[in-house]
Amino acid sequence: MADIIQLLPDHVANQIAAGEVVQRPASVVKELLENAIDAGADTIKLIIKDAGKTLVQVIDNGKGMSPTDARLSFERHATSKIKSAEDLFQLHTKGFRGEALASIAAIAHVELKTKQASNDVGNALVIEGSQVVSQDVVVTPTGTSVAVKNLFFNIPARRNFLKSDTVELRHVVDEFYRVALAHPSISFVMYNNGSESFNLPISNYRQRIVNIFGNKTNEKLVPVDEDTEVLNVSGFVGKPEFAKKSRGEQYFFVNDRFIKSAYLNHAIASAFEGLLKPGMHASYFLNLQVDPQSIDINIHPTKTEIKFDDEHTLYAILRAAVKHSLGQFNIAPVLDFERDPNLDTPYNYKETVISTPKVEVDRSFNPFKDASQPSVTSTQRSSHTSSFSRQEGHKSSSDWEGLYVGLESKSNESVVDFSEVEFESEEETLSIFNGDHQVEQTHTTYQLHKKYIVSTIKSGMLIIDQFRAHQRVLYEEFLRNMTSREGVSQQLLFPLQLHFSPQDIDIVNQLKADLEHTGFVFSNVDEELVEITGVPVNVPESEVSIILEQLISDVEHEVPDSNFSATDLLAKSMAKSLAIKTGQSLQKDEQEHLVNKLFACKDPNVSPANRVTFVTMSVDELDKKFI
Structure with a gap:
């Protein structure tokens, strides 16, 4: 029986690998930007046309490559970052697998121009579908320029699966955000269809966030800073009142690499417990610095998921750090045991000697005494009583019946026949309780x-x-x-x-x-x-x-x-x-x-x-x- 297992050709193997690494134009943007950062560039330009379907170009002023390195960079598993398996646990750079450029070149037209500072001229390389078309000497600035044109030109099925330009451009911008936020010490410029979309100068982390998301973002941020032996947390979280229904502005960076982690996201949500309305999500921009030996980056083709050795400890530290910042800046409600300053003793009375108040009682006062006779012990009462006596013509207690003379005739004049009184609301009030006039209501719906x-x-x-x-x-x-x-x-x-x-x-x-x-x-x-x-x-x-x-x-x-x-x-x-x-x-x-x-x-x-x-x-x- 003939053998049926055979080795795949390199261009087919590269196309299969491209299916893991390159899913859409945004994947190309991510890989090229990370390569530019690894090259030590401090200024990076990203040029996009038709949401990356026609052109994705990244220009940097890094250290560049020699002609040999330029050619080897498009070979599978060719990398300068790893020499042994132990190096996988000491990673301080972005691209380390050596698959990105080979995968991109298998499904697009790639033009590479690169020059080292020590050389007078650079090198240009043109590759179409894994096939090297040309390699020439050119005049080019120090650094590297990679232009990826006509993505998925030889795989029309993959190209048909791409979304509209609006969606694809949004994914490109998301990748641009993630790289730019992780490296505020690098200047980034992005051009879309010939117009400048972003121009991010070198700045601190807070200013980089404001430059990307707008000036209004500055007042929404609460700083977070916590240093421990296991984890160093720095960055910002958004105030609860600015929370959104979408999860757009949520960024985790581990050792300057963007990651997705539902577990750590739950730690942030737990810190905001009781401060957010149901269905709302807080924004955060957090940098986590951990020992490279305690994480495994090589578990996902896009390197956006990381395996931690001790997730429970990181969860507790992250939750406590965010909760501490919210309380420190009076964002979270706290119990206030401060006394009311109005109850404090005024300064003028602090040195005053305390004296017992005196209560004076008129022991000779008799409420049953004859009102016509003045009181001996109270001059004020006697004067008041005498004036009252003068107004009444010095009437004695025996003349009390005279006080009511004439009242009977006045009262007879003001007698009202209440049977003739009509109330405006009488009929309305009675109709509420009158069963004869009630309309029987039948409800056909229930909640x-x-x-x-x-x-x-x-x-x-x-x-x-x-x-x-x-x-x-x-x-x-x-x-x-x-x-x-x-x-x-x-x-x-x-x-x-x-x-x-x-x-x-x-x-x-x-x-x-x-x-x-x-x-x-x-x-x-x-x-x-x-x-x-x-x-x-x-x-x-x-x-x-x-x-x-x-x-x-x-x-x-x-x-x-x-x-x-x-x-x-x-x-x-x-x-x-x-x-x-x-x-x-x-x-x-x-x-x-x-x-x-x-x-x-x-x-x-x-x-x-x-x-x-x-x-x-x-x-x-x-x-x-x-x-």
Whole structure:
């Protein structure tokens, strides 16, 4: 029988490896930026065209490569960082596997220009699909320039799986953020389709965060700093009042390398326990410095997941450090045992000798004494009594009946016949308790656990999910307004100012026209500021920022493909943000109104996310439950 196992050709093996390393243009950006950092560059330029599908170019002023190294860098498992297996546990650099450039060259057109400072001229290398096309001497600045063109040109199936330019560009920007935040000592510049998107100068960590996410971010940050034998934590966390519904601004860096860790993220969430509303997520930008021997980076192709030797200790230290910072800067509530300063003794009385107060009592006072006779012991009372006696013409106690002379005749004149008194509210008050005039009301809906609306139908029972049903109602209403451009706006007394990052502002500009059709009125959209003077009628002012944040998050992560409709996504996002949430109590008329509006929709059976809005249970099904 013939042998059936054979070695794969190098170009096929490289394409298979590329499937692990290069998933989208953002993966190329990550690998090239990390190589530039390893080269010791302090200025790095990133050039993007068509969200990286056409061009991804990284230019650095690092130490460059010799002609031999330039050629070997595109071979599989060729690296200058590792010489033995023990070096895997002493990693202080980014790229160490030697697979990135070989994988990229297998699925794209790559042009490399590099020059060392000691050489007068550099070297240029052109590779297409793992095949070296040319290698020449060129004049180029010191450093390295890598241009990756036509990604996945020889794997059309992979290219078809790429998302729209908006989504792919967002992934590229995310990778740019992660590398730039981890290295504030390096200057980064990013160009997108010929225009400058970011220009980040060398700065400290706080200033780098502000340069990326906008000037308004500065007031949201709380510093975190804790040094222990096991872990050194530094960075910032966001104040609870600026928490968002999305997890966008959450960054962990371990030894200047971005990682994802649900376990450590739970430690941050635990530190914020009791400070955040349900469903809100705090921002954080934390650098963790640990011993390289205590972590294993080589467990994931993209190196975004790390295995720690002692996760429980790191969890406790991280949670305590964040909690300490929140308490130290008066973010977290604390028990205050300070006394009220108003109760303190004034300075003028501190040296005063304490004296017992004297109480004077008029022991000769007799309340039953004749009022006409003055008191001997109290001159004040005697004068008051004598004046009273003079006003009454010195009447004695025997003349007390004279005080009531004439009162009887006056009282007879003012007698009122209460049988003739009419009260305006008499009939209304009696009608409440009068059973003859009561209208018998029958309620056909009931709310169950503040989540479902139960209603009776001819065949049995109808159970409606109030959140999904209201989503469907609002979705069709917003869609109708945007299509007919008849959104009704409610003017605000004071303009509402919202701050976003430059990338978020770009998304707002893309959706501005559709938002205006729903009823939003924008007076100004700046680089970091959005000013709103009008909102749709059924949108509360307090919900505007939440709606826009949710909308931006949906556009960034949930855009399906090139057939995507901005109007449809906008209607879905706004409906999801404004719909009645689970746990909200509804009155009887509100329940009935929601049921009527749902069944007036074109498609009441499913929510905008294609989930069932109601279920029915017939009488026969109920009868079977009692068998």
